[in-house]
Amino acid sequence: MIYYLLLPFVTIGLVVFQSMLADVLFSGWLTLELSLVAVIYAGFRLDLMKGIILSFMMGFMFDGVSGSILGLFTVIYLLIFIFSFFVSSRIASGKFYLIALFSLICSLVESLILISLYHFVFEFDMLNNVLLVFVPQALLISVLSVGFFYVMRKVEGLMYGKTMRPPQRTGTGRISAEA
Amino acid sequence: MFFKNYRTIIFVGAIFTAALILLSYSLKYDSGTSFVKKLVLEAAAPVQKMLNASIEGVSKAWTRYIHLVELEKDNRILKNRIAGLQTELILYKEGYLEAQRLQKLLSLQNDYHHSPIAARVIGREQAALSKTLWINKGSAHGLKSGMPVIVPPGLIGRLTDVSWHSSKVLLLIDENSNVDVLIQRTRVHGIVRGAGSRGCVVRYVSKIQDVKEGDVIMTSGMSNIFPKGLLIGKVSHVDPMDVGLFLKIQIAPLVDFTTLEEVLVLVADQQEIFAEKKTTK
Numbered sequence: 001m002i003y004y005l006l007l008p009f010v011t012i013g014l015v016v017f018q019s020m021l022a023d024v025l026f027s028g029w030l031t032l033e034l035s036l037v038a039v040i041y042a043g044f045r046l047d048l049m050k051g052i053i054l055s056f057m058m059g060f061m062f063d064g065v066s067g068s069i070l071g072l073f074t075v076i077y078l079l080i081f082i083f084s085f086f087v088s089s090r091i092a093s094g095k096f097y098l099i100a101l102f103s104l105i106c107s108l109v110e111s112l113i114l115i116s117l118y119h120f121v122f123e124f125d126m127l128n129n130v131l132l133v134f135v136p137q138a139l140l141i142s143v144l145s146v147g148f149f150y151v152m153r154k155v156e157g158l159m160y161g162k163t164m165r166p167p168q169r170t171g172t173g174r175i176s177a178e179a
Numbered sequence: 180m181f182f183k184n185y186r187t188i189i190f191v192g193a194i195f196t197a198a199l200i201l202l203s204y205s206l207k208y209d210s211g212t213s214f215v216k217k218l219v220l221e222a223a224a225p226v227q228k229m230l231n232a233s234i235e236g237v238s239k240a241w242t243r244y245i246h247l248v249e250l251e252k253d254n255r256i257l258k259n260r261i262a263g264l265q266t267e268l269i270l271y272k273e274g275y276l277e278a279q280r281l282q283k284l285l286s287l288q289n290d291y292h293h294s295p296i297a298a299r300v301i302g303r304e305q306a307a308l309s310k311t312l313w314i315n316k317g318s319a320h321g322l323k324s325g326m327p328v329i330v331p332p333g334l335i336g337r338l339t340d341v342s343w344h345s346s347k348v349l350l351l352i353d354e355n356s357n358v359d360v361l362i363q364r365t366r367v368h369g370i371v372r373g374a375g376s377r378g379c380v381v382r383y384v385s386k387i388q389d390v391k392e393g394d395v396i397m398t399s400g401m402s403n404i405f406p407k408g409l410l411i412g413k414v415s416h417v418d419p420m421d422v423g424l425f426l427k428i429q430i431a432p433l434v435d436f437t438t439l440e441e442v443l444v445l446v447a448d449q450q451e452i453f454a455e456k457k458t459t460k
């Protein structure tokens with residue numbers, strides 16, 4: 001229960017933190033999307049209920065703080081979470097190179113959705129930003145994801161006494177909604 | 180029963196639907212800052228304020244650190260520049276002092292009927308028995324043994340040994356040095372002899388003569404070596420002596436012999452020498 005109570009504060013804190021950090025480090029050039037990494041992590045490590053709420057909250061807060069169209073990142077994060085959730089049964093979260101690769105793909109998918117949406121809805125061409133913004137951002141997220149997964153593994157170890165086993169197809173080893 | 184079995188799927192579906200409705204609504208009725216957005220921003224504001232303060236602190240510290248690194252670099256560059264400028268300043272100062280000395284020497288040149296030759300002191304011998312200087316001019320420059328050597332404001336000695344490109348100057352304070360002098364105020368003659376570190380003494384001045392401390396001693400011009408009127412020093416002490424016919428007069432030379440760097444050697448004009456020779460004959 002405490003998870004659901006803390007979630008709004010944690011998500012808003014993370015979103016604000018990442019936008020401020022991105023401002024300091026990249027002066028608005030790139031977005032340091034820790035929230036996306038958190039959603040991918042949720043897809044790998046949390047159960048469906050916890051994960052979907054986290055993704056919803058994260059996307060919603062990100063929409064609110066970043067000033068994008070309300071619901072845009074909420075939908076994207078939900079899609080990425082579902083994608084990660086189903087892929088997690090095929091990829092072991094302990095293999096960091098696979099996590100990095102998967103995060104890279106997720107980030108590119110996110111960029112693709114954004115480009116498509118802006119192209120079809122607003123008729124705004126964002127393709128010229130691909131090499132300059134989206135690719136570096138995807139690479140950054142893939143690097144960040146490795147660090148995030150590593151840290152979270154340690155945190156899990158501290159919280160639960162030992163690291164939870166990688167999830168199997170059966171779904172065991174996940175942090176359940178009751179935990 | 181149905182709801183219990185498919186609870187999760189229904190929940191996921193509901194969430195998705197909510198998100199899609201939210202997106203569709205926002206796309207269709209984009210009213211700038213909606214109520215929900217305002218709510219999120221309102222909630223984010225304190226977090227942002229708190230994080231901003233901490234990040235700004237770190238950022239400021241970092242900027243200050245960078246500034247300090249730059250300062251350190253600037254400091255090093257400036258210190259090097261100061262060292263360079265100080266060296267330059269010393270050189271200029273040296274040049275200025277040399278110019279002043281040379282100016283004095285030149286102003287002295289016109290006072291005597293001699294052609295002065297400027298020379299630089301290249302060595303000094305200040306032993307107990309010998310007080311001499313080495314200068315960098317010799318017979319190749321027209322110097323000869325016995326020529327007077329002066330420095331503002333007066334005489335310092337004479338040449339004793341002259342080689343081609345250097346010469347030895349016997350200083351007034353050398354005990355072998357004897358110069359015929361007169362006391363400016365009373366025109367009394369005497370012989371100045373070197374007394375080493377004590378300066379010089381004037382000999383053969385009768386007890387009946389009036390000599391006081393502070394009297395100026397100058398060359399008399401009686402010998403053919405020193406022209407008349409070259410300053411030598413001032414009387415520093417007069418001792419009447421109980422025994423003997425003469426006064427014991429100590430004089431303080433006007434020149435500090437330890438700091439000499441440039442000197443002038445007075446070369447007698449050829450015409451004058453010729454005239455003198457003629458007179459002698």
